[in-house]
Structures are given as C-alpha cells and as structure tokens.
Amino acid sequence: MSPHLRQAMTASLAGICLWSLGVAAWASESGPLSKTPGPAPVAAQGEIAAPVPSGSQGPTVLPPGGTSVEDLLLQKGTITMDEWIQIRAEQEYSGAESARRIDAIEDWKTRTELLPMLRDKVNFGLNALQFLYSHQDAHVPEGKSQDNFSIRRSELLFWGRISDTLPRWHALMEFQSINFGRETPTGGSGAATGQPIAATFFRESYIDFRPFQSWAPYMNFIRMGIFRMPFGIFTETSGGLRDIISSPYLTSVGSGNGNRTGSAGSIDFLQERDFFVDVRGKLFNRLEYVAGIMNNNNFHANATGANAPKSFYTRVRLFGSDVSWISFTTIQGESNNANTNINGRGKGAFDRYGLDFRYTSKIIPGFMVQGEWWQGHDGSNQTTVGRPANGACLDQSICGGSGAPGAQRRTWYVLAKYLISDGLFQNWEPTVMYEQFDPSTSMSNDLYTRTILGLTYYFENFPPKVQSKIQFNYEFRHHQGNGPGVAYDTTFDAFAQNAFLVQFQIRFM
Amino acid sequence: MTRHCGSVILVIGLALAACGPTQIFPGAMMDGVETNFDFTAWRTVPNAQTDRKVQLGGRIVQSNREQGAHVIIVTQLPIVEQPAYGPKDIGRRSGEFAVVYPGALDPKWLAPGHRLVVIGTTGQAKAVMVDDVQRSLPSLTARCVHIWRTAGREISDFPHNAGGGYEPLEEETHCAS
Numbered sequence: 001m002s003p004h005l006r007q008a009m010t011a012s013l014a015g016i017c018l019w020s021l022g023v024a025a026w027a028s029e030s031g032p033l034s035k036t037p038g039p040a041p042v043a044a045q046g047e048i049a050a051p052v053p054s055g056s057q058g059p060t061v062l063p064p065g066g067t068s069v070e071d072l073l074l075q076k077g078t079i080t081m082d083e084w085i086q087i088r089a090e091q092e093y094s095g096a097e098s099a100r101r102i103d104a105i106e107d108w109k110t111r112t113e114l115l116p117m118l119r120d121k122v123n124f125g126l127n128a129l130q131f132l133y134s135h136q137d138a139h140v141p142e143g144k145s146q147d148n149f150s151i152r153r154s155e156l157l158f159w160g161r162i163s164d165t166l167p168r169w170h171a172l173m174e175f176q177s178i179n180f181g182r183e184t185p186t187g188g189s190g191a192a193t194g195q196p197i198a199a200t201f202f203r204e205s206y207i208d209f210r211p212f213q214s215w216a217p218y219m220n221f222i223r224m225g226i227f228r229m230p231f232g233i234f235t236e237t238s239g240g241l242r243d244i245i246s247s248p249y250l251t252s253v254g255s256g257n258g259n260r261t262g263s264a265g266s267i268d269f270l271q272e273r274d275f276f277v278d279v280r281g282k283l284f285n286r287l288e289y290v291a292g293i294m295n296n297n298n299f300h301a302n303a304t305g306a307n308a309p310k311s312f313y314t315r316v317r318l319f320g321s322d323v324s325w326i327s328f329t330t331i332q333g334e335s336n337n338a339n340t341n342i343n344g345r346g347k348g349a350f351d352r353y354g355l356d357f358r359y360t361s362k363i364i365p366g367f368m369v370q371g372e373w374w375q376g377h378d379g380s381n382q383t384t385v386g387r388p389a390n391g392a393c394l395d396q397s398i399c400g401g402s403g404a405p406g407a408q409r410r411t412w413y414v415l416a417k418y419l420i421s422d423g424l425f426q427n428w429e430p431t432v433m434y435e436q437f438d439p440s441t442s443m444s445n446d447l448y449t450r451t452i453l454g455l456t457y458y459f460e461n462f463p464p465k466v467q468s469k470i471q472f473n474y475e476f477r478h479h480q481g482n483g484p485g486v487a488y489d490t491t492f493d494a495f496a497q498n499a500f501l502v503q504f505q506i507r508f509m
Numbered sequence: 510m511t512r513h514c515g516s517v518i519l520v521i522g523l524a525l526a527a528c529g530p531t532q533i534f535p536g537a538m539m540d541g542v543e544t545n546f547d548f549t550a551w552r553t554v555p556n557a558q559t560d561r562k563v564q565l566g567g568r569i570v571q572s573n574r575e576q577g578a579h580v581i582i583v584t585q586l587p588i589v590e591q592p593a594y595g596p597k598d599i600g601r602r603s604g605e606f607a608v609v610y611p612g613a614l615d616p617k618w619l620a621p622g623h624r625l626v627v628i629g630t631t632g633q634a635k636a637v638m639v640d641d642v643q644r645s646l647p648s649l650t651a652r653c654v655h656i657w658r659t660a661g662r663e664i665s666d667f668p669h670n671a672g673g674g675y676e677p678l679e680e681e682t683h684c685a686s
C-alpha cells in the first residue's frame with residue numbers, strides 16, 4: 001500500500017469517527033428534550049416558575065413529580081405550589097440525610113463483615129462451667145471432709161472454620177485447676193512415687209483437614225491432634241452434655257496401688273483423650289467409620305513427652321435411624337509401663353473391643369437408652385502411675401513381683417433417661433444407669449458395680465451448644481475386693497460406699 | 510481365580526453403592542420433579558411459573574399455622590452433594606419463598622435455622638408477614654419436606670459438633686397425605 005493511499009484511508013476513518021461522535025453528542029443533548037416535555041424536576045430552589053393549578057382554572061394540569069400525596073394535594077388545590085416546593089425540598093433534604101446514614105452503615109457493615117468472629121473463622125464459648133457438691137459415705141483421712149464443694153469443670157472452647165478444606169480448628173482450655181500428673185519412674189527403685197509434673201491448660205487441640213472436597217462425605221476429613229476418643233459413646237461425649245455427673249468406670253476405676261493380680265489399684269481402662277491422626281467418613285448414608293493411629297499414652301504425654309507406644313483404632317457405626325445406632329470399636333497395639341500416664345496397661349500387646357448402641361425413641365419422644373460393652377487385654381506387669389517399672393517390676397517389694405500376666409478386663413453399662421416435655425414436670429429428666437467393671441476376668445472377688453439414680457432439670461436445653469441444668473445423682477456403689485485372698489477393708493474405699501452429688505452447670509456457645 | 514474376581518466385583522459394587530447419590534424422598538414422589546428449577550426467575554415473576562413440580566432447598570426463617578396448614582418461610586439455598594448432601598449456605602444472599610405444607614408437623618421441626626428440602630407444586634404468590642412486614646412471596650404447596658434440625662449450623666458440621674463431642678443430626682422426611 002502506498003503512503004498516499006494509507007494517509008487517505010486514515011483521514012477517512014478519522015472523519016467517520018468524528019462524525020459518529022458528533023451525531024452521538026447531538027442525540028444525547030436533544031434526546032431528553034424530546035422525551036420529557038414540560039418543566040424540569042423542581043429542586044429546593046423556589047424561584048422556578050410553574051403553573052399554579054386551580055380548581056377554577058379549567059382542566060386539571062398534572063403536577064410535576066408523579067402522584068405522591070403532595071402531588072394529589074396540589075392537584076386538588078389543597079396546597080399551593082410554594083407549599084408543594086417546600087414539602088419536596090424537605091423530602092429531598094431528609095432523603096439526602098438518609099442516604100448519607102445508609103452509606104455510613106454500609107461502610108461500617110463492610111468493615112465489620114471482615115472480622116473473623118463474624119465469618120465463623122474464630123468463635124469462643126463456654127464448654128462447661130460446673131459447680132459440684134458431693135457427699136460420700138466412705139471415710140476419709142484426718143483433715144479431709146466427706147462433703148465437698150468444687151468447680152468440676154471450667155472449660156472455655158475456641159473453634160473456627162477457615163474454609164471447606166479446613167473445616168474446623170478447635171482448642172479446649174481447662175481453667176479449673178492446673179492438674180499435676182505423675183509419671184512412672186524409669187529407674188531408681190528408691191523412688192516410690194513419680195515426679196510431679198505440671199500439666200498444660202489445654203485439654204483438646206485439633207485440626208480437621210478435608211483434602212478432597214469431592215470425596216466428602218465418603219472420605220470426609222482427616223482429624224489430627226488431641227481430642228476425645230472416638231471410642232463408644234461416653235468417651236466421646238463432651239463433659240457439658242453428659243447425663244450423669246460421675247464418669248463411667250470404663251474411663252477409670254479403683255484407687256490405690258496395684259498388685260500382681262491386676263485387680264487392685266487405679267485402672268485406666270480407656271483414656272478419654274490422646275494424640276491421634278484419623279480419617280472419618282460416611283458410606284451408604286448409614287455407615288460411619290473412623291480409622292486412625294494414636295500414641296496410647298493419654299494427653300498428659302504432651303507435657304511429659306513420652307509417646308512411645310502406638311495403637312491402631314477403628315470404629316464403624318451403623319445407623320438404624322438418624323439418631324439410633326449400633327457400633328463396633330477396636331484398639332490394637334502396644335502398651336508400655338515406662339513413662340506411662342495410664343494406670344495398669346503393662347508392657348506388651350494390648351487390645352480393646354467394644355460394642356455400643358443408642359436407641360432414641362420416636363414413638364416415645366424424650367426416651368433414650370444406650371449401652372456399651374467393652375473388653376480388653378493389658379500387657380504384662382501392669383502398674384499404677386508412680387510405681388517403679390520398666391518392662392519388669394524394678395522393686396518387687398513394692399509392686400508385688402515381676403512377671404504378672406496382663407489382665408483381661410471387662411466393663412459394661414446401660415443408661416436410660418426420659419425427658420418430660422410438658423405438664424408440671426416439664427424439663428425434668430429422670431435417669432437410671434447400671435454399670436459393672438471386672439478388673440480381671442480370671443480373678444474372683446474383684447467386681448465393681450454401681451447403680452445411679454439421677455434427676456436433671458434443664459434451664460436451657462438446646463444441645464449441643466446450649467445446656468444449662470442442675471443434676472442430682474445418688475450412686476449405690478459396691479466393690480467386692482482386690483482379688484481372692486487379698487485383705488480388703490471397705491471403710492475408706494470410695495468405690496464401695498454410696499455417694500450423693502449435686503451439680504449446677506452452664507454451657508453456652 | 511473366579512472367586513477373586515467375584516470378590517473384587519463385590520467390593521467395587523459396594524464402593525459404588527456407598528458413594529451413590531443420596532435420595533431423601535420416595536422414588537415415586539420424585540417423578541416429574543424439576544431438580545434444577547430456576548429460583549431466581551421464579552422469584553422475579555412468581556405468577557408466571559405456576560403448577561410446576563419442583564425441588565428447592567433452604568433455611569427456615571419462620572413458620573405459621575394457617576387454616577390447617579403450615580406456612581413455612583424459607584430462605585433459598587443451593588442443594589449440594591459435598592461435603593454433605595443438603596442445602597448449603599454459600600454466603601450470597603438469596604430470596605425467600607413460602608412453603609404451604611398441608612399437614613401436621615411437630616413444632617420442633619419448624620424452628621428457625623433448620624435446613625429443608627421440599628418438593629411441591631408452584632402456585633400464586635402469597636401474601637405473608639415476615640418480621641412484621643407484609644410481603645408477597647412466591648409459594649409452593651409441598652408434597653414432601655425433608656428437614657435437618659441444624660439450628661442454624663451447616664449439615665456438614667454434624668455429627669462432630671463444636672463442643673468436640675459427637676451429636677447425631679436429627680433429620681426426617683414428612684409427606685402430606
């Protein structure tokens with residue numbers, strides 16, 4: 001293309017563009033005039049002349065601004081144009097003021113919506129604040145009382161949801177007291193008791209991670225941290241939602257030091273919390289599963305750092321309805337009695353098998369019954385925390401001899417409750433529970449049994465987030481002894497004497 | 510070898526069945542139901558799309574009892590499959606609609622915040638009072654409703670609740686006779 005031809009074409013195109021702009025500008029100026037004949041909309045100024053309609057002046061002229069009340073009044077001659085203008089001016093002034101306020105509110109809303117608290121990223125609540133009165137029939141040493149007041153739990157909870165990939169973070173703090181844990185000395189047989197160690201404030205801390213959104217809910221998420229064991233029902237029920245005041249025997253039972261029969265002393269059959277990594281999901285919309293690995297040394301190990309033993313665990317839960325189920329749980333692995341924070345696990349192979357069920361009636365609303373049955377074998381040389389042991393018993397005069405076989409333990413309970421939802425006794429809930437713990441199935445004369453009669457009144461009951469209540473429990477306790485041929489006195493044994501407990505609780509989040 | 514093949518096929522079959530879509534309403538009730546109904550268009554011009562069998566999900570705002578039927582005001586939410594089947598709040602504001610359920614329901618299922626999926630037939634816009642304000646909302650007459658008692662939370666938050674414990678989510682399907 002020659003330079004002359006290119007210049008001519010450029011000039012032509014520029015001309016067309018200028019002509020188009022000119023036409024558009026002319027159209028935009030002339031357009032409104034042709035579409036909106038009559039006076040322009042009246043603003044606050046009153047100097048614009050406008051026809052003043054009058055009832056006696058021929059046909060009615062439509063006033064400007066549509067058909068609002070003042071327009072009709074003007075149309076009917078009730079108000080003058082000056083008054084109409086004044087009304088309109090005030091309206092516009094107040095409208096501008098409203099717009100300004102709305103803008104300010106919108107601005108504030110935009111700012112506050114960024115707060116993590118309002119985006120579900122950070123939340124906090126009161127998991128449970130419990131004031132407990134207890135009376136026990138068992139005798140107590142001089143200087144202690146059979147009647148006690150205490151703060152049972154003072155737990156603050158923090159949690160949030162970062163995204164669909166990180167659907168939950170969670171931290172539970174216990175402010176009731178800083179417990180002191182004890183560990184089993186690994187050597188030095190002269191040390192009869194363990195070294196006191198301050199536990200941490202936190203009870204639970206975990207992160208949920210959902211790596212594949214499209215796999216949920218079949219493979220829903222991975223949970224890692226310290227949390228309530230997904231074993232059975234009671235262990236996984238928050239302290240603020242439990243139907244009875246005392247913990248069941250499957251968590252811990254007995255007191256004092258153990259012996260070689262495995263029937264005596266404190267026994268931690270199932271610890272409530274530990275370090276876990278597990279995967280959770282739901283199949284067929286009816287079958288939930290959990291499978292993971294844990295330290296098997298209780299959550300105190302966070303302070304002591306003794307994380308040697310490891311166990312695999314899994315639970316499958318089959319739902320009969322949305323709120324009724326039956327589950328099977330198992331734990332398989334190793335236990336260790338060195339640096340342990342769990343009483344009576346021994347050293348070696350360790351297992352637990354559990355069955356649990358819950359039936360929540362839809363025929364009788366408010367009625368629920370649940371039960372758990374657990375059995376498991378501990379490693380050999382089981383010992384209580386603070387007793388010298390490192391595999392074998394290091395001081396046989398204290399622990400009763402080395403080579404004690406691991407005990408096979410068994411426990412079960414059934415609990416039923418009925419929430420009265422109307423009438424004079426509305427919000428009252430009677431509860432009954434029976435449980436049994438056999439420290440060693442091969443030994444006689446060592447059975448623990450307990451029957452609990454309870455009555456709960458709910459001030460607020462919107463579980464799982466809100467539950468304020470007062471609970472009255474009477475416990476009929478019985479303990480046969482510490483095995484055959486072992487001298488035993490029930491006088492000071494709290495597990496052999498009845499107890500009465502009253503607990504006032506607030507839970508709000 | 511044949512036994513191994515059979516086992517593999519069984520496992521694959523079970524896995525496929527386990528991961529299949531969730532069905533909350535009886536199959537017969539779902540015949541002819543539009544599961545991808547355009548709520549926005551319906552909300553804009555409610556009376557233009559009457560007598561259509563649709564499925565919608567949302568969150569209960571309030572409910573009233575009127576002439577033997579429950580009128581449930583629902584904020585529309587999209588129904589998702591992941592992470593849990595049901596209406597999910599995705600953060601965007603959507604509109605409300607009215608569900609007329611011609612039957613009896615226990616009030617515990619109608620508390621504000623519960624999630625709901627409904628199948629029913631669209632009707633004329635209905636005048637209702639929402640928070641003491643008279644509004645005209647698109648309405649449908651329900652054949653079946655499925656309600657999750659979430660009380661404002663997401664369905665996927667259950668059963669592992671905020672307290673760190675285990676709380677199964679109550680859910681039920683109700684069909685008008």
